Amino acid sequence: MMNCHDATFLLSQRRERTLTFSERMKLRLHVGMCRGCTNFERQLPRLGDAAKAYATNSEDKDV
Amino acid sequence: MAQSASPEIAFAAADPAFLARVRIDMLRFARLQLGHDDEAEDAVQEALAGALKNAANFRGEAALKTWIIAILKNKVADVLRQRQRRPTPVSQMQTLDQEGALPALFDRKGMWRDADRPARWEDPEADLHSSQFLAVFDACLNRLPPQQGRVFMMREVVELGTQEICAELGLSISNVHVILHRARLALRACLQLHWFHEGA
Structure with a gap:
């Protein structure tokens, strides 16, 4: 059974590459039973949105 | 600033304060990605000049800004692609404890x-x-x-x-x-x- 570290690693990689069938199966099994990883999965796209908002928003702060 | 002469930019030039603000954001973004101030300045300048050619097509500052940032993103990506700078030597990188800790x-x-x-x-x-x-x-x-x-x-x-x-x-x-x-x-x-x- 996959642990949370490996599950989040796959969830992260899924934003960069297509997972293999077996990776997807193992991931589903784990995430289906793990609330922490479910939340992590939901929050990943929001990190991207936040980064975009950060890069394009008007804050008169310098680098 | 380089883009001041072109006639198409009447719309954008109407609000220098807006442009100044956008420029700050652009620079922050470009510096973060490119590291070098000079390259960041250049990318911002080129992106602004390019974007403002079409500025008249945009109603409203938010849309214009989105457009400008999109152009800058492409510029930055170009610079990064072209740069054949030999990257940070491995020794300088923090060690990645791949599987270990x-x-x-x-x-x-x-x-x-x-x-x-x-x-x-x-x-x-x-x-x-x-x-x-x-x-x-x-x-x-x-x-x-x-x-x-x-x-x-x-x-x-x-x-x-x-x-x-x-x-x-x-x-x-x-x-x-x-x-x-x-x-x-x-x-x-x-x-x-x-x-x-x-x-x-």
């Missing part, structure tokens, strides 16, 4: 520690552009090891592919995956602690 968020079996298990976030959509949120994000991003922050922004904001990031920084694909994983774990944890936690 787990990030502290996990216990020895690789399961979330109780305190670090991701909690639900209340709907944060509306907040992403608030200055308080951006300040928190800024602090969290700056807390990452510099390379992690840079790779994360290259990926999520400039939207470079893994290959392109590898070529730019001289990392292997698996390095990039590990770095992005670490960056996301750390950012997420920091945002939860300082923004989404609400003391509950």
Whole structure:
């Protein structure tokens, strides 16, 4: 059974590459039973949105 | 500034304050990605000049700004692609303990520690552009090891592919995956602690 570290690693990689069938199966099994990883999965796209908002928003702060 | 002469920019030139503000954002973005001030300045200048040619087509500053930033993103991506700078020597990089030590968020079996298990976030959509949120994000991003922050922004904001990031920084694909994983774990944890936690 996959642990949370490996599950989040796959969830992260899924934003960069297509997972293999077996990776997807193992991931589903784990995430289906793990609330922490479910939340992590939901929050990943929001990190991207936040980064975009950060890069394009008007804050008169310098680098 | 280079773009001052062209007649098409009557619309945008109407509000120099707006342009000045956009320019600051652009520079911040370009510096973060390119590192060098000169290259960042050039990219911003070119992007502005290019974007403002079509400025008359945009109603409203928000749309214009989105357009300008999109052009800048492409410029930055071009510069990064073209740069054949030999990347950070491996010796200078922080060692990536690939399989060895787990990030502290996990216990020895690789399961979330109780305190670090991701909690639900209340709907944060509306907040992403608030200055308080951006300040928190800024602090969290700056807390990452510099390379992690840079790779994360290259990926999520400039939207470079893994290959392109590898070529730019001289990392292997698996390095990039590990770095992005670490960056996301750390950012997420920091945002939860300082923004989404609400003391509950």
